[in-house]
Amino acid sequence: MESRATRIALVVWVSGVLLFLFVPIATIVLFAFDKSNVQSWPIKRYTVHWFQVAWDDPSVRSALWLSVKAGLGATALALVLGSLAAFGVHRFRFFGRETVSLLLVLPIALPGIITGLALRSFFTFGGINLSLLTIIIGHTTFCIVVIYNNVIARLRRASGSLVEASMDLGAHGLQTLRYITLPTIATALVSGALLAFALSFDEVIVTTFTAGAQTTLPIWIFGQIRLGQQLPEVNVVVTAVLLLTVVPVALAAKLTGGGGMTRSSVK
Amino acid sequence: MTKRQLLRSGARTPALSVLLVLLMAAPLAVTAISGAAAAAPTSSARTAAAGLVPPTQGMAPQKSVGKGEGQLNLIAWEGYAQPEWVKPFETQTGCQVNAKYAGSSSEMVSLMANGGGGQYDLVSASGDADLRLIYGGDVRPVNVNLVPSWKQLRPFLQSPDFNTINGVHYGISLQFGPNDLLYSTKAFPKAPTSWSVIYSKQYAGRITIPNNPIQIADAALYLSAHDKALGITDPYELTQPQFNAAVNLLKQQRLLVKKYWNLASDEISLFENGEVVVGAAWPYQTGQLLGAGDKVADTIPSEGATGWADSWLLATKAPHPNCAYKWLAYISTPQVQAEQAVSYGETPDNSLACPLMNKISKGSCQSLHADKPDVYFKSIKFWKTPLAQCDNGKPDCVPFQDWVTAWTQITG
Amino acid sequence: MRAALTLSPPLAWFVVIYLASLVAMLVTAFWTVNPFTNNLQHQFSLANFGDIFKSPIPAIIGRTVVLATCVTLTDAAVAFPFAYFMARVASPRARHALFVAVLLPLWASYLAKVFAWIVILTKDGTLDWTTGSLGLGQPNIAYTKIAMWVVFSYLWLPFMILPIYGALERVPDSLFEASADLGAHNFRTFRSVVLPLALPGVVAGSIFTFSLTLGDYITPLLIGSGSGTNLIGNVIYDNIGLANNLPFAAALAFVPIVVMVVYLLGARAAGAFEAM
Numbered sequence: 001m002e003s004r005a006t007r008i009a010l011v012v013w014v015s016g017v018l019l020f021l022f023v024p025i026a027t028i029v030l031f032a033f034d035k036s037n038v039q040s041w042p043i044k045r046y047t048v049h050w051f052q053v054a055w056d057d058p059s060v061r062s063a064l065w066l067s068v069k070a071g072l073g074a075t076a077l078a079l080v081l082g083s084l085a086a087f088g089v090h091r092f093r094f095f096g097r098e099t100v101s102l103l104l105v106l107p108i109a110l111p112g113i114i115t116g117l118a119l120r121s122f123f124t125f126g127g128i129n130l131s132l133l134t135i136i137i138g139h140t141t142f143c144i145v146v147i148y149n150n151v152i153a154r155l156r157r158a159s160g161s162l163v164e165a166s167m168d169l170g171a172h173g174l175q176t177l178r179y180i181t182l183p184t185i186a187t188a189l190v191s192g193a194l195l196a197f198a199l200s201f202d203e204v205i206v207t208t209f210t211a212g213a214q215t216t217l218p219i220w221i222f223g224q225i226r227l228g229q230q231l232p233e234v235n236v237v238v239t240a241v242l243l244l245t246v247v248p249v250a251l252a253a254k255l256t257g258g259g260g261m262t263r264s265s266v267k
Numbered sequence: 268m269t270k271r272q273l274l275r276s277g278a279r280t281p282a283l284s285v286l287l288v289l290l291m292a293a294p295l296a297v298t299a300i301s302g303a304a305a306a307a308p309t310s311s312a313r314t315a316a317a318g319l320v321p322p323t324q325g326m327a328p329q330k331s332v333g334k335g336e337g338q339l340n341l342i343a344w345e346g347y348a349q350p351e352w353v354k355p356f357e358t359q360t361g362c363q364v365n366a367k368y369a370g371s372s373s374e375m376v377s378l379m380a381n382g383g384g385g386q387y388d389l390v391s392a393s394g395d396a397d398l399r400l401i402y403g404g405d406v407r408p409v410n411v412n413l414v415p416s417w418k419q420l421r422p423f424l425q426s427p428d429f430n431t432i433n434g435v436h437y438g439i440s441l442q443f444g445p446n447d448l449l450y451s452t453k454a455f456p457k458a459p460t461s462w463s464v465i466y467s468k469q470y471a472g473r474i475t476i477p478n479n480p481i482q483i484a485d486a487a488l489y490l491s492a493h494d495k496a497l498g499i500t501d502p503y504e505l506t507q508p509q510f511n512a513a514v515n516l517l518k519q520q521r522l523l524v525k526k527y528w529n530l531a532s533d534e535i536s537l538f539e540n541g542e543v544v545v546g547a548a549w550p551y552q553t554g555q556l557l558g559a560g561d562k563v564a565d566t567i568p569s570e571g572a573t574g575w576a577d578s579w580l581l582a583t584k585a586p587h588p589n590c591a592y593k594w595l596a597y598i599s600t601p602q603v604q605a606e607q608a609v610s611y612g613e614t615p616d617n618s619l620a621c622p623l624m625n626k627i628s629k630g631s632c633q634s635l636h637a638d639k640p641d642v643y644f645k646s647i648k649f650w651k652t653p654l655a656q657c658d659n660g661k662p663d664c665v666p667f668q669d670w671v672t673a674w675t676q677i678t679g
Numbered sequence: 680m681r682a683a684l685t686l687s688p689p690l691a692w693f694v695v696i697y698l699a700s701l702v703a704m705l706v707t708a709f710w711t712v713n714p715f716t717n718n719l720q721h722q723f724s725l726a727n728f729g730d731i732f733k734s735p736i737p738a739i740i741g742r743t744v745v746l747a748t749c750v751t752l753t754d755a756a757v758a759f760p761f762a763y764f765m766a767r768v769a770s771p772r773a774r775h776a777l778f779v780a781v782l783l784p785l786w787a788s789y790l791a792k793v794f795a796w797i798v799i800l801t802k803d804g805t806l807d808w809t810t811g812s813l814g815l816g817q818p819n820i821a822y823t824k825i826a827m828w829v830v831f832s833y834l835w836l837p838f839m840i841l842p843i844y845g846a847l848e849r850v851p852d853s854l855f856e857a858s859a860d861l862g863a864h865n866f867r868t869f870r871s872v873v874l875p876l877a878l879p880g881v882v883a884g885s886i887f888t889f890s891l892t893l894g895d896y897i898t899p900l901l902i903g904s905g906s907g908t909n910l911i912g913n914v915i916y917d918n919i920g921l922a923n924n925l926p927f928a929a930a931l932a933f934v935p936i937v938v939m940v941v942y943l944l945g946a947r948a949a950g951a952f953e954a955m
Binding site: 373377478521524525526527528529530533536540541542668671674675676678679 | 739822914
């Protein structure tokens with residue numbers, strides 16, 4: 001449909017964008033092999049020494065593990081709360097509906113520093129000690145938005161007639177939920193969960209305000225950059241994370257039909 | 268039921284539920300608002316009298332160190348709680364160390380709000396934060412007799428005016444360092460003798476200084492030598508005219524600065540890539556750059572230098588005071604002082620640490636000036652929080668809040 | 680009552696934890712800090728809001744909004760052809776691969792990415808080396824506003840690509856065929872059919888790029904020169920931490936909140952909420 005010239009131009013454009021996206025990533029991976037602690041182009045000497053350092057470093061493992069725990073916790077909570085919110089807003093007309101939609105977007109729309117500061121004041125006032133729990137609460141607040149958006153986008157495209165048909169056939173609410181609604185939004189949930197987990201895993205601004213003496217991976221990285229004594233170790237860890245996530249991301253993308261967030265249910 | 272019927276039945280109840288939730292939350296929000304006062308990073312519970320007295324001055328420190336509580340929560344600079352010396356401490360005392368790393372003095376003050384909030388035990392604050400913590404009532408008196416190595420600290424650091432008020436100690440001095448002049452030996456074959464090089468158009472676009480309002484004190488220090496008419500004696504106690512002069516100098520310098528560095532690694536990158544040739548730094552950067560093979564050196568010019576001195580202060584509401592005292596005793600011993608000094612690149616307060624430093628890293632004692640006599644450090648003006656109240660009792664001096672505002676204006 | 684059941688938990692979460700704490704923080708904007716004792720004074724005062732108009736705050740606010748706009752426009756322009764290719768031209772396998780390629784950078788730490796850009800943009804860095812080898816001279820754009828613009832555009836690009844792709848992917852083939860049948864040539868179809876349908880996706884992505892730039896303070900610290908490169912987020916951060924002037928920080932926080940609420944209302948009018 002598009003002319004050949006357009007197609008060629010698009011391919012060139014896409015290649016350029018891919019280059020733009022991945023040159024910094026390649027830089028990160030490359031400098032994991034830099035012998036020097038001070039990162040500067042070009043690399044003078046190469047080594048795999050930092051891989052050993054990262055492997056032996058207990059703080060890396062605990063930071064990674066803490067990030068995973070926080071991410072799983074936040075994503076799980078967000079899945080429940082975000083879906084509930086999406087259902088509520090989608091199914092029922094009520095006054096203030098538009099406001100609710102707007103409100104639910106705020107945690108992502110407002111700067112992280114504001115969210116972090118507000119939450120910390122809240123925890124201090126409530127006498128709640130900063131811990132993994134407060135980290136999870138902080139992350140959940142913006143993860144809900146991602147799930148909500150995904151699910152409601154899917155619900156809007158899903159055919160309401162399926163639900164009616166199910167009712168007509170005698171299924172009660174829970175059965176309809178299990179056999180009709182959940183499968184419809186399943187892919188939205190998966191892609192939303194993936195994005196929510198990614199956001200939580202890499203979040204540093206809100207986390208600095210809501211974490212006590214806990215070190216998530218981004219906080220660990222920030223600390224390493226601040227100290228600047230073992231910088232290539234950071235590159236090693238980031239490279240490892242990238243390698244570890246390629247497979248799950250590819251799988252999830254395939255599961256959700258490669259269009260993940262937005263495939264129509266009725267074509 | 269058709270969709271329309273479903274919708275109609277639900278039409279009113281969602282609005283009701285929203286209303287109900289809002290009503291439930293309203294009293295919460297109201298109490299939160301008044302509670303936010305207590306929650307805010309500045310302690311509002313006490314209104315300090317006009318003659319400033321640290322709110323916790325009357326709190327008698329403990330007389331002995333009991334059994335460890337099993338945990339210790341620290342607020343520290345990155346690099347101050349390395350496994351190298353933390354692990355032996357944990358094994359010896361059974362106190363598990365949890366460190367919250369802060370990037371700036373102000374972050375530390377903020378975290379220590381409310382006496383540490385019942386969460387943190389010790390904070391390794393620099394001089395520009397100490398007074399804020401002490402007068403804010405967030406730290407409490409410490410019994411130095413429970414810290415055996417305290418007697419080994421250099422005399423001028425045993426009871427310095429940034430952690431000892433009216434003879435009462437609020438913490439133990441830890442390590443210190445000068446804000447020295449770092450330069451590329453290619454651009455400066457001979458060491459610069461004056462701070463004027465960082466204010467000079469000759470090096471325009473190749474200068475770097477820290478992004479920290481306390482830098483105004485460095486400008487004031489420079490002016491105390493080069494503009495004697497201003498009468499600056501203490502770079503942290505500036506009257507308005509003195510303050511304005513320092514700010515003007517910095518505004519002129521702004522056009523010459525390539526970057527205001529925030530992290531030590533920022534400055535290291537700048538020198539490594541050849542972006543700058545001279546700047547204000549800590550011995551830490553020099554060490555890292557030399558380690559990477561760069562041709563740099565540092566010096567303290569003739570005007571002297573500002574410096575930072577860190578102390579471990581005890582939180583008012585420390586939940587693990589015994590472990591805290593064990594840490595204070597441990598971290599001030601010569602061996603641990605040497606380990607930390609070499610690891611971080613700073614000067615230990617314990618006067619017996621020098622030979623131990625050279626055992627860990629040959630020549631480190633000399634390069635970090637740990638072998639110098641006390642009089643050498645007289646030329647260093649250590650950071651302390653600028654207060655509105657000058658030392659002479661008059662409220663003429665410019666408080667730190669205004670330093671921050673001025674700094675925002677300088678850097679734009 | 681079913682609605683109450685589904686809506687109450689998330690709403691309660693939001694109102695109690697998020698909104699209440701937000702309001703509580705914003706209320707402190709109406710208080711002041713005693714410069715002598717550093718304590719909060721609970722008297723109602725508009726002094727902080729007046730301080731917002733004192734130099735250089737307005738310039739900083741303007742700078743932030745301009746930068747956020749530039750980043751948004753750049754990302755929209757860069758993302759659109761990419762998303763169009765993904766949605767309409769690429770084979771299913773290529774589409775899948777591209778989708779993974781766009782998501783992957785989100786998993787590389789934000790800080791590591793920004794740090795990598797310093798290596799690339801600095802004097803004699805990767806960029807200088809490349810352009811130097813091609814005989815194009817050495818730009819050395821590190822620590823400039825241009826560097827900040829490049830890095831921000833880079834960081835948020837995936838957040839723009841994905842919603843546009845989503846919007847375009849939903850345009851059924853039949854619409855294109857119908858447009859062709861009615862006699863429109865490619866560009867007309869693009870302008871009258873594709874663009875309007877994709878616009879909600881662009882606006883949705885712009886919410887991310889605009890707000891993320893508006894509130895960021897870490898990138899200016901690392902990439903900016905510190906002089907003339909501070910953004911609203913930096914001033915807020917400085918006043919929470921450095922000055923312990925929470926009221927002023929809270930007053931400043933009103934600015935991005937107001938800007939974003941206005942932006943969101945406009946985005947909703949443009950139908951972006953359907954397309955996220």
